[in-house]
Structure formats: C-alpha cells, structure tokens
Amino acid sequence: MPDSLCHHTATELSALIRAREVSAREVMQAHLDRIELLNPKVNALVSVDPERALAAAASADERLASGAQVGPLHGLPIAHKDTHDTAGIRTTYGSPLLADNVPDRDELVVERLKAAGTIAMGKTNVPEFAAGSHTFNPVFGTTANPYALDRSAGGSSGGAAASLACRMQPLADGSDMGGSLRNPASFCNVVGLRPAPGRVPTWPDLAAWSTLSVQGPMGRTVADVALMLSAIAGPDDRSPIAISEPGSAFQGSLETDLSGLRVAFSLDLGGELVVDPQVRAVLEPAAQVLTDLGGVVEEAAPDLTGADEVFRTLRAWQFELALGEFRDAHPDRIKPSLRDNIDAGRALTGADVGRAERLHAGLYHRVREFFGHYDVLALPVSQVPPFDIDLEFPTEIGGVAMPSYLDWMRSAYWISATGCPAISVPAGFTPQGLPVGIQLVAPHRGERRLLQIAHAFERATHHATVLPQL
Structure with missing residues (x-):
C-alpha cells in the first residue's frame, strides 16, 4: 500500500x-522508500535529505490539521532542478566549481512551489551548467533512462524526467532553452511544457529581458x-517580461470539444529536419489520432528560416x-563543448547580434501569421x-x-526561437521499447x-500509462 501512493x-x-x-x-x-530502491539504478535524484523532508512533511500535516489555509500542492514531495537555487539545499549546477554551493535564498520558481505547499526532498540531476540534452556531469555522474538503462534520459532536465518516470516524485520543475523540458x-x-516567455517569471536572472530560456x-x-503551472505562473515585478494573467487561468477541467481543430502536421518541417526512421514510424499514427479527436489535419509547416542562426547567436x-567569469577563472574545469559556446559568444560582434534580432522579429511574425491558419502544430520533439x-x-x-x-536538437530549439509554447506528450515506443514523444505547439x-x-x-492514446520495468 505505501508504494501504491x-x-x-x-x-x-x-x-x-x-x-x-x-x-x-x-x-x-x-x-x-522508492528513491532508496530505484535511484541507485537511474541516478536521477541528488542531494536527497530524508530527515529534512520528513520533518517538513510533519509540519505540513500539522498545518492542515490546524485548519489553516493551504496551497494547491500542499504536501506533495518534489526535487528541484539542480540549476534552481534552493535555500539551505546544495545546488551544484552539475559543476565541480559549485560542488559545495548552498544558496541562502530560493529563486522565484522554488519560492512559488514552496508557497503552493510542495516539500523539497533534494535536487534532480543535470548536465554541467545545464548545457546539452544528455544528463551527465563530473559531480554526480550520468542519469540513465528508466526504460533502458543503457540509454540517455535526455536533458537538461533529465534527472527530473527520469525521476517522474520512476514514480520517485509526482511533479518536477525544469527549464528549457533548446528543449530541456521537452527532450x-x-x-x-512523461510530459514537459515549455511555456511562452514570461508565463513563468524567472528571478534572479542576468538576462532578465531575454525570451530564449524559460x-x-x-x-x-x-x-x-496544468496543476503545477497554475502555481508557478502569474505576474511578478521582479521579472520585466512577466505575463499579467494569473496562474489561476490554468485551473479547472481540461476537457473540451476539438471538433474542427485546425492541425498542421509535419514529421520533418517540410524536409528541413533529418529524423530517425523509428521516430517517424512512432509518430505517423498521431495524425489519425488527431483526426479521430475531431481535428482537420493537413501536412504543413511554418517557415522557420533563420531560427538556427537566431538560437545559436543568442544562446552563445x-x-x-552567465558563464564567462567561470571560463576565465577555471578554463580547465569546464567541459570543452561549454567552453566553445562561451568563446563563440565572445566572438560575436554587434552586427551579429543585430542580425539575429532582425531575423528573430521576422521569424515571430511569420509564425504568427501561420497560426492564423492553424490552431496547433504537431512535430517530433526529438529527431532521434x-x-x-x-x-x-x-x-549522426x-x-x-x-x-x-x-545539431540533433533542431526540432526542439527551432521552436524555442519562435517564442511559442510547446509541450511534449508520450506518443508511443520504438520496437526496442524506447519512448517517443510528440511535440504540440x-x-x-x-x-x-x-x-x-x-x-x-493523452486520453486517446494512454501511452503515459506504460511504466518502465525496473
């Protein structure tokens, strides 16, 4: 019975x-108990503190028993992404340079989750400084995929996704620049939502006006x-791009009639993406699922010209x-791919950034016009x-x-460059039993x-109910 919880x-x-x-x-x-049983196999959670978590849970029970008002996530365990600062809990960013870092305050997303009633158990593993979509670092090692322990769990929110799949936590927070919630x-x-920039305000943030990372x-x-989004969305004057609509907009039933839904469906964005045949095979039936739900499905894709340059320039x-000072002080203690990205940022000229901004504006307006004809775009989350x-x-x-x-993440990071909200939903499995998600934008x-x-x-397919066999 306890495990069934x-x-x-x-x-x-x-x-x-x-x-x-x-x-x-x-x-x-x-x-x-489940963490103790399964985490050694997947290495998804780090810095777990059972004593602290149980004491906080006891306090949550006392608060509820007293008749005090409680939040919508009251009593739910959570492990925060190890790039999200948590007061009194080690936050390493997956870097040996911060292996002993213990923040003295919560960042905004953690603050909101705590106010909603969640109880921190520890952190979720990440790539070094959240760079890349494969979760490994020199502090805690590599996170394995629960469905095949010899495969990647993705990243940078890889520890979060793996722990959810293992039922070691019911909810997880994450971040997404180029696909880190979706991949x-x-x-x-599992399900990962990249909201529109400003929907979940961030603080502190050196690039407070940037729309690339959410x-x-x-x-x-x-x-x-949706339940978690209702707790972490909403305005905050510490973020200059925060959306004024309250988080309560995401409460309530999600049931709706999709009759007449205009669906643009594309497995390769009009031939612009190289997609593994196994991913294509899993996602092809999704067009019929959307049709059966009442959608009018057409093969179509927006013009994402410039998305690659926009993303790579602004990311660098x-x-x-964010990391230039670390690169200067400890050049040999940062992974080479990350060092290369920092150096690429330093090589940019004003003209480079200006061109990226012009391309970014044009991309936004072409996609805005595209969605004048369609309600949703369906495409792969990951190309592999x-x-x-x-x-x-x-x-390759x-x-x-x-x-x-x-390079292999274009199906995710090109969408990041548009600023549109995107969600990854389970869509099926390869013949080897490896999960594949569909990206809805x-x-x-x-x-x-x-x-x-x-x-x-999700309700029509039930793929999310298939558990890993650990």
Whole structure:
C-alpha cells in the first residue's frame, strides 16, 4: 500500500492529502522508500535529505490539521532542478566549481512551489551548467533512462524526467532553452511544457529581458502539468517580461470539444529536419489520432528560416554573459563543448547580434501569421529516440553527420526561437521499447488551449500509462 501512493498522479495525491485520507508524511515516506530502491539504478535524484523532508512533511500535516489555509500542492514531495537555487539545499549546477554551493535564498520558481505547499526532498540531476540534452556531469555522474538503462534520459532536465518516470516524485520543475523540458520528457515517457516567455517569471536572472530560456512544469499527466503551472505562473515585478494573467487561468477541467481543430502536421518541417526512421514510424499514427479527436489535419509547416542562426547567436551571447567569469577563472574545469559556446559568444560582434534580432522579429511574425491558419502544430520533439548513454550526443542521424551537441536538437530549439509554447506528450515506443514523444505547439501565449489539446491526445492514446520495468 505505501508504494501504491507513488503511482497516484499529483492531482490525485493533492486531493487525498487535503481530504486527510493520507498524510503528507506517509506520502513523503513512500517516495523516499522508492528513491532508496530505484535511484541507485537511474541516478536521477541528488542531494536527497530524508530527515529534512520528513520533518517538513510533519509540519505540513500539522498545518492542515490546524485548519489553516493551504496551497494547491500542499504536501506533495518534489526535487528541484539542480540549476534552481534552493535555500539551505546544495545546488551544484552539475559543476565541480559549485560542488559545495548552498544558496541562502530560493529563486522565484522554488519560492512559488514552496508557497503552493510542495516539500523539497533534494535536487534532480543535470548536465554541467545545464548545457546539452544528455544528463551527465563530473559531480554526480550520468542519469540513465528508466526504460533502458543503457540509454540517455535526455536533458537538461533529465534527472527530473527520469525521476517522474520512476514514480520517485509526482511533479518536477525544469527549464528549457533548446528543449530541456521537452527532450527528456520525450525520452522518459512523461510530459514537459515549455511555456511562452514570461508565463513563468524567472528571478534572479542576468538576462532578465531575454525570451530564449524559460522555466516550466513537468509531470506524468497533462492535468498534473496544468496543476503545477497554475502555481508557478502569474505576474511578478521582479521579472520585466512577466505575463499579467494569473496562474489561476490554468485551473479547472481540461476537457473540451476539438471538433474542427485546425492541425498542421509535419514529421520533418517540410524536409528541413533529418529524423530517425523509428521516430517517424512512432509518430505517423498521431495524425489519425488527431483526426479521430475531431481535428482537420493537413501536412504543413511554418517557415522557420533563420531560427538556427537566431538560437545559436543568442544562446552563445547568453552563455558568455552567465558563464564567462567561470571560463576565465577555471578554463580547465569546464567541459570543452561549454567552453566553445562561451568563446563563440565572445566572438560575436554587434552586427551579429543585430542580425539575429532582425531575423528573430521576422521569424515571430511569420509564425504568427501561420497560426492564423492553424490552431496547433504537431512535430517530433526529438529527431532521434533515446541514444547510447556513453555518447555525449548523437553524431549522426540516418547517415547525416551531427557535428555538435546542438545539431540533433533542431526540432526542439527551432521552436524555442519562435517564442511559442510547446509541450511534449508520450506518443508511443520504438520496437526496442524506447519512448517517443510528440511535440504540440500553440500560438504565442496559447498555453490553455495547448494543454486541452495535449490532454485529449493523452486520453486517446494512454501511452503515459506504460511504466518502465525496473
């Protein structure tokens, strides 16, 4: 019975705790027991502190018993991404330079989750400084995919996705610049939402005006992701791009009629992407699923010309801004691919950044016009299924070379450059049993409708109910 608590969704657990049918301490102990059993196999969670977590759970029970008002996530265990600062809990960013770093304050997303009632158990593993979509670092090692321990769990929110798949936590926070909420969700058969910039405000943030990197929710169901989004979305004057709409906009049922939904479906963005045949085979039936739900599905894709240059230029600039001092002080203690990105940022000229901004504006308006004809775009999350855990990144797809650790992620990071919200939803498995997600993209700031569409797809397919056999 205790272990069965870990198989409840976050939405179910929240209701059980608030009704006092189960205590927060019982829920926490069940998850800690599961962590002890499974985490040694996947290495998804780090810096776990059972004593601290159980004490906080006991306090949560006392608060509920006193009749005090509690938040929508009251009593739910969570491990925060190891790039999100947590007061009193080690936050390493996967770097030996910060191996002993213990922040003295929570960053905004952690602050909001704590206010909503979550209880921190520890952190989720990440790549070094969250660079790349394969979770390994010199501090804690590599996170394995729960569905195949010899495969990558993705990244940079790889520890979060793997722990969700293993039922070691019911919800997880993450961040996404080039796919870090979506790629690991696809690889681990869970749900990851990249919201529109400003939907989940970030603080502190050296690049407070940037729209490239966002924070967002991960869960095992779309409803759980919506529940978490309701707690972390909403305005905050510490973020200059924060959207004024309150998080409460994402509360309530996601059931809706999709009759007449205009769907643009593309497995390769009009021939612009190289996609592994196994990914194509898994995603092809999704067109019929969307049709059966009432959608009018057409083969179509937006013109994403310039997205690659926009993303790579602004990413390099942002990496230099955030990590340049580390590169100067400790050049031999940063992984080479990260060092190269920082150096690329330093090599940029004003003209380079200006050109990227002009391309960015044009990209936004072409995609805006595209969504005047369609309600949602469906495409692969990742161009490959989960790859060999011993590789830093896939070096080729279908015989086409992938020279850098970014090249194989275009299906995700080109969407990042548009600023549109995008969600990864489980879509099936390869013949080897490896998960594949579908990426659904909505018009700018269209998260509510996107969640409804994703929920309907999830309910029609049930892929998320297939558990890893650990």
